Amino acid sequence: MSAIKRRPGGRTERIRQAVATAVLELIGRGRLDFDMQEVVTLSGIGRSTLFRRWPDRDALIVEALSEHVSQLQIVTSRDWERDLATNMHGLCRFVARPIELALNKLLVTTHNAALKKAIIDAWLPILRVFEQPLRHALRSGELIDGTDTRQVVRFIFAEMAFRSMIDPASMDEKYVDGLLRLILQGIKQERHSSAR
Known part of the structure; x- marks a missing residue:
């Protein structure tokens, strides 16, 4: 069983997953110093939406990490x-x-x-x-x-x-x-x- 459960579906969850996936992809490429615009481009999420929910790079890393560790069974x-x-x-x-x-x-x-x-x-x-x-x-x-x-x-x-x-x-x-x-x-x- 997964240690962390997430509720599937919904626009908010799709946005969160798109952003987390984009950040994890950048980190996986060794881009620990990525900028917000790279996440906007990779995730397809609007800049204003991104900045409203995740005001800085650290907040994005925390979100991505939360998604990442939830995959450990x-x-x-x-x-x-x-x-x-x-x-x-x-x-x-x-x-x-x-x-x-x-x-x-x-x-x-x-x-x-x-x-x-x-x-x-x-x-x-x-x-x-x-x-x-x-x-x-x-x-x-x-x-x-x-x-x-x-x-x-x-x-x-x-x-x-x-x-x-x-x-x-x-x-x-x-x-x-x-x-x-x-x-x-x-x-x-x-x-x-x-x-x-």
């Missing part, structure tokens, strides 16, 4: 280990996309604190959904007591974001499986069978 079921593996593999593919690489670069290089906060805030709903199976496993005694599930999820996201920027070629299934094993060794409650 997170699964939640009763099998937390399978969910964790599936979600980690999906996240790995997601962060390796050119748009995500460009957004990560923007997050690291911007000196605009408000934009940095907005980028981080856009990810918070995803982090919460990603964490749900781990919280369930902790409550049911399948994780080591005191496991900080939020920190586990943040570690996964930070590790993959960092790896995507320094060594994207290494981000394959073997990498994810190794990272998953490492995490499970640190959080999974060992089941001791009683000797009879």
Whole structure:
């Protein structure tokens, strides 16, 4: 399931999607310094409409990021280990996309604190959904007591974001499986069978 739901249809939604798509396309091309007119041209949305809803470039980036992160599919079921593996593999593919690489670069290089906060805030709903199976496993005694599930999820996201920027070629299934094993060794409650 997607972490963020959007209501389909309507003129306002079509405008929002056209603008977000245009901004993401520019970012994907490496055009982090795009100007408003480029978005007008690419989206086909009138200049006055664009400026009325998105007064500056940062507002456009936040809108595009919101659309972008809503595309990440997170699964939640009763099998937390399978969910964790599936979600980690999906996240790995997601962060390796050119748009995500460009957004990560923007997050690291911007000196605009408000934009940095907005980028981080856009990810918070995803982090919460990603964490749900781990919280369930902790409550049911399948994780080591005191496991900080939020920190586990943040570690996964930070590790993959960092790896995507320094060594994207290494981000394959073997990498994810190794990272998953490492995490499970640190959080999974060992089941001791009683000797009879």
